[in-house]
Amino acid sequence: MKVVVFGANGRTGRAVLLTLLAEGHQVTAFARDPAKLPEWPGHDFAKIRGDALNPADVAPAVAGQDAVIVCLGDSSNPVLVRLGMKRSTARNICEAGTANIVDAMQDAGVKRLICVTAYGMADTRRKLSPAFRAWHFAMQLDAQLADKERQERIVRASDLDWTLVRPVGLTDGAFTGRWLASATGERRKRTISRVDLARFIVDTLTGGGNLHEAIVVSGLTIKQAFPND
Template identity: 30%
Template structure:
């Protein structure tokens, strides 16, 4: 596939980029500062663009089969705006599939109770988590003609082994036999690319965990 990737220099974005390239996909990375992306690969193109300014990257969307966004904006209020801009811009460009790296805060731990509602949820994480909650609302309300998938990770996602194993869930937090919710960035990237290739979670929020 020809994939456009937003956020290729971020912690998760870098892992997704490598997974896509390892699978033989052609990737165009849209970044604000190309100097921050040191990956060299004949299937990789790097273009400068600002996510909230579609005119800066619209030309790079030509011929793209799919897009991935792994955004980490210091202003969480920008995150739902970015979701809306991408949904509209990608659909207008004829991109068929779109995977968004979501957060775990909106996942349910009980009926009507989300991870972010836990009184022990770290206050420092709440602004960014709420930005992702609002982004999910944008996706669910969108009428854009694109097969999007909002992919929430486990409660804990961090660098780790690439095992190729993961479970796919829906709106509920997935936990293992010990009650832990976690996944490595590498296995999250596998699950995300699998969904993009198979197109089996269109217009849904899903979650990936062990």
């Protein structure tokens, strides 16, 4: 399958990229600085330098693909930005970047889209714990989540074969092969490793499931995964 990954230089994007390559897919990595992408011996992939905010960069990256995976995110530290540090990413990167991607997909006739957002969107917001809400407020993350809320609305309004993936807190932990994927907003652990999330995303892509669904993905302990053992 020919797949382009937007946000390929982020930690989630890299995990998705490597998982796709390990399965033999023909992958294109879209990033502002492709020179920073790692090299994996035995795995060749195309690299496109571009800005998701520029439709002229996005359109050729989408043309001819079978599917698109969006892992865009705001890499700016919200606390440091509040203290006056220059932003490293546009405030509306998820909304505006995804709008350009959706437009390019519709123009090119590419239908399959998987878009990574976050737990706490829409109907899952009321499920956030008071402790998380307090931490979220203290870290000034409202703007980032608002951007992802608008991103989700753009995806839902499209006529694409979309899946929204809402992971809980992401870690750089090892692959476990254990997770709960819920279309009703259920979750187990408050975290999941990026490599487990990437495995779920690629399985969803190749399996063709979860169309027009928003899936919360959370980690499982061994006891939760094997309750009868």
